[in-house]
Amino acid sequence: MHVLLSGIVGSTAYGLAGPDSDVDRLGVFAAPTVRFHGLTFPSESVVSTKPDATFHEARKYASLALRGNPTVSELMWLPTELYETRHPLGDALIGIRTSFLAARPVRDAYLGYATQQFKRLESRGDGSFSADTRKRTSKHARHLLRLCAQGFELYTTAHLRIRLDDPQRFRDFGERVAAGDIDLARRMMADYEHRFDTATTVLPDEPDRTAAEAWLRSVRAAFYDA
Structure with a gap:
């Protein structure tokens, strides 16, 4: 190839x-x-x-x-x-x-995928699981936040930032969720859903x-x- x-x-x-x-x-x-x-x-x-x-x-x-x-x-x-x-x-x-890029595909892809991932996190319970599962959950949660943050910036600026400005913020978020704070992830998802719903996008309707x-x-x- x-x-x-x-x-x-x-x-x-x-x-x-x-x-x-x-x-x-x-x-x-x-x-x-x-x-x-x-x-x-x-x-x-x-x-x-x-x-x-x-x-x-x-x-x-x-x-x-x-x-x-x-x-x-x-x-x-x-x-x-x-x-x-x-x-x-x-x-x-x-x-x-x-x-x-187009507004609806970007919103649906990033926020939609994050929502699916959150539902998987939510089904794991209160954090009372093995160290290995907790490690995977921490990774899962930080990438959940990453999807929302990157998707929203792309939706509002037409630029996709790959390298995160503050990686520790995402690691800390993942650890808290993995420790059982599912409400933190739930609030984050609700916040980004509100942001997407109320923000003005710079993206066209169609690619x-x-x-x-x-x-x-x-x-x-x-x-x-x-």
């Missing part, structure tokens, strides 16, 4: 990594265009472990990004030093990253699908003879 863009994402990118954290990688690749001319299309995603890495084919990547998928979208907003591969078409993708389509066609043209 032809890797167009790849980099280190997840806890390392956010500034939340600890001694036991995995290094997660995400990328977008282009399959040779001729592979789409037959009965069987190429794989849409390639996933590996040790190291943990997920690569999406260009069409799937663009489709997920147009829906506001938080995990996929962050690849286009990484700090420069976290990129490991930057093909010219990967740079072109970064250049149109705001074209994938710029024309720009995404033009980028994908340029990818297909570039690898037509591959």
Whole structure:
């Protein structure tokens, strides 16, 4: 596969990594265009472990990004030093990253995903569980807060901040929730839901699908003879 863009994402990118954290990688690749001319299309995603890495084919990547998928979208907003591969078409993708943004998909993706995660936290009870489960719950909770904070900033500024300004705030939040303070997470969720409902967004109603389509066609043209 032809890797167009790849980099280190997840806890390392956010500034939340600890001694036991995995290094997660995400990328977008282009399959040779001729592979789409037959009965069987190429794989849409390639996933590996040790190291943990997920690569999406260009069409799937663009489709997920147009829906506001938080995990996929962050690849286009990484700090420069976290990129490991930057093909010219990967740079072109970064250049149109705001074209994938729209108010409703961003709100639904970030706040919606956070709500689903909160319900999982809520079902775990009062914090009276094993040390291993508490560790996972702490990580779960801090990423819950991260989703809300990043999503709201993206919704109101059209900019996705990957590296968190105050990582300790997120760690402290995770520890308190893991210790049994589910109400803290509940209040945080209610606060961000109110913020989303009352804030003025700078995002358009619909993403710029024309720009995404033009980028994908340029990818297909570039690898037509591959």
